Amino acid sequence: MTDDALIDRFRAILGARNVVTDTAEHERYIHDTRGLYTGQTPAILKPGSTAEVAAILKLASDTATPIVPQGGNTGHVAGQVPRTGLNDFVLSLERMNRIRDVDPVGNVLVTEAGTILSDIHTAAEKVDRLFPLSLGSQGTAQIGGNLSTNAGGTAVLAYGNMRQLCLGLEVVLPTGEIWNGLRRLKKDNTGYDLRDLFIGAEGTLGVITAAVLKLFPRPAGHQVAVAGVADPAAALTLFSIATRRGGPALTGFEIMARIGIDFTVRHIPGVREPLETPQPWYVLIDISSADRQESAEAIVTGILEEALSEGLVADAVIAQNETQRRAFWHMRESMSLAQKPEGGSIKHDVSVPVAAIPAFMAEADAAVMAMMPGARICAFGHMGDGNIHYNISQPAGADKQAFLDRWHEVSDRVHAIVRAHGGSISAEHGIGQLKRDELAAIREPIEIDLMQRIKAAFDPAGIMNPEKVLQRRG
Template identity: 75%
Template sequence: MDNAADLPVVAPELLDRFAAIVGEAHALRDVADLAPHLVENRGLYKGSSPLLLKPGSTEEVAAILKLASETGTPIVPQTGNTGLVGGQTPRTGGQDIIVSLERMNKIRDVDPVANVLVAEGGAILADVQAAAEKVERLFPLSLGSEGSCRIGGNLSTNAGGTAVLAYGNMRQLCLGLEVVLPTGEIWNGLRRLKKDNTGYDLRDLFIGAEGTLGIITGAVLKLFPKPVGHQVALAGLASPYDALHLFEKASTLCGTALTGFELMPRIGIEFTTRHIDGVRDPLEGPHAWYALIDISTSDSAETASVMVQSLLEQGVEAGLVEDAVIASSVAQQKALWHMRESMSDAQKPEGGSIKHDVSVPVSKIPAFMAEAEKAVLAAMPGARICAFGHLGDGNIHYNISQPVGADKQAFLDRWREINAIVHGIVLDSGGSISAEHGIGQLKRDELAHIRSPIEMELMYRIKAAFDPAGIMNPGKVINVPGTSA
């Protein structure tokens, strides 16, 4: 269910009771104040809400959810509002109350000896990275939105980013959680243990659940020694097949020092140089495809430089690398990554963009790319395919910009049709329709068709067990049969 219009209007007296939990100064009711919290980042979803609450403690979150369960009031958790599938957006109809964790943004503890950091759910990712940096440690999650996205949302969507190849996604970067259940009960699972085989792993139920089972208010995150040597290079290539073979050589030569291997098409380079300030084409001539290679070592900068130089030499000798550049400074390293991280934003001035966040087995990426391009162009001649992403972990952002001169809305109206084409090829390749963005509202109905009946039934049972009143982020990830959740 995508709207809450058929639910009873939340009475003003009940809104006052919710507001009293956090104090009127932290309860937003004005339309202008609520507006930024009602729209999804890409504008695909816009909802409504009578109230946004900003609790300042885990206990206040618990009081909110306890009252919500008792009164059947739907709750939408929200952190940085940077999600891309509508998981953080309230439904239409005006009955969903938003609970924002932006006040719960503290770093509670940093332990460089144990390599852990404890953060509240509203802590901004960039602040977590900076706290680790202060003690000569690394928190490796890196996203284009890291200056505004928050840890609770990163965990709730099992965010990945550019360093999954070496460090894993948020599920691998988290040791323990503090969660407020829909009933108002608090589960303190802030354990710092790397080994703990004591029954069911409750932590993993909440990571990736997109706020449908509870609200993550705290987390124990893994830190890593800060790399000593770091080098970045960009290679021009003829095809994704060449990129795959170069990745195979990089994996063999560099091992765990290979921290990033990104694939980008020529059209993506053209979009970024055209629309993103300060971005320039790094190579002398155009190439059909590009690989961005990131190497980090624990011993010396020289080791990283030798590795990347050797890799590129092997690539040239094998006929894989047509041209390449190695960053000669930290500024140039950042510039190369900025080009890659700006690729999504660079599509906006080109008109409508139909997006896919998919993953396929790494060895099948070139074949997937070829088959998907053929099918998309057959359905939509003139479409401009800007497929890029994390070749090293199989996650491709298969984005399609509208044909030049096409009507934007008419193009976007074909979103579901094009999704079906691309996702069908993904599934035939043994892949997933959601790699790191989650399900939210965007892929909820599709999920019910591609997962087996027993998988969906188990999800329904888990949802019912944790959220018997059906108040937590209703209409997201799954629709429980016979309920509004």
């Protein structure tokens, strides 16, 4: 079938205005956030209902038409970007943005996949509840994409990632069949957990169209502090103190290299130096109390007093109000964006056992500097759950493209160190196109074979996000 004839059939399903063929309007859908991949598409398909998604996928299966589901296009591994010259149609969920129900008694929220994460936060706040997933891109990221990549964010330490924050899903299968799994139960041991197959599958098994999300009571007290430490080993010892003193109230523990502070102060409006005297490394400690503000403040004060008495912390500041608490988090969440004006950046989203973070950092730093003298290593991330964003900015004045051309060479070395410490090459961003071939090389053959079998069972026509996560079989 020709593109024109196929597009006409999609128009019959969605209406002409919801099938976008103007290539100028395609620009925001065909590039990844890091500028590494650019795709092509005959059209952007914009369904407004689950039934329309089902009709799209049924037609796509019948005509062997590749479909690339896309949320807010904030993913970092190009899983949401169409390929070049292969007739991939982008299926955008942006029109499916209705919050269907908010139940503060059952502590659940039911929403469609195209709902922006910050809108979910707002809906939860209106009933005095919390949805804890927090990301730097939460103003544009859509919950369907968060689910499809099993996003983590800054509160995994206390609340878990999207698998822990989701009770049920509605999914359209590649055949056009609809699975209504929008269950609100916290206990349900009736057979295979299909929900967990689709969460983290990056749109390769079907299209998530709605979800039941867990809500939590809003903390009565909240306090944030920033502390300066000598190195990751000192940060690890501080984490032990914070864990012991904070217990379940410890909701965030972030580590940041000094250069990351430099970049954010230099390039992000409104960000200021957090401490009077610059420190080699910084830690952000976030405490949420269930009873009152004074409890959160007492926990933070106790953590810092013990750390100062042991010489672990050189300087620290406790937020004086909510504005300052938000400012500290804004500084941390802006670090990736702040690297862009500094030129090329080779980024890694890795996890290692928490106790191995200092050793990993030291070994990776030595390896990178040996390969690329003058490289500026901007490491930061969720130390509390072992997830480090190990980013490398180009040497000052270096050629950006020549630097980026070494992405896979450098990543292979960094990821080898990660694996030597029993870690993962993808902690929360997914596999997509960027890490697909590496996944095939490092996973046991039986694991890849099982994934391929699952893919074939759910998507016999091979239309769902082809060549993402898994290499094409055969």
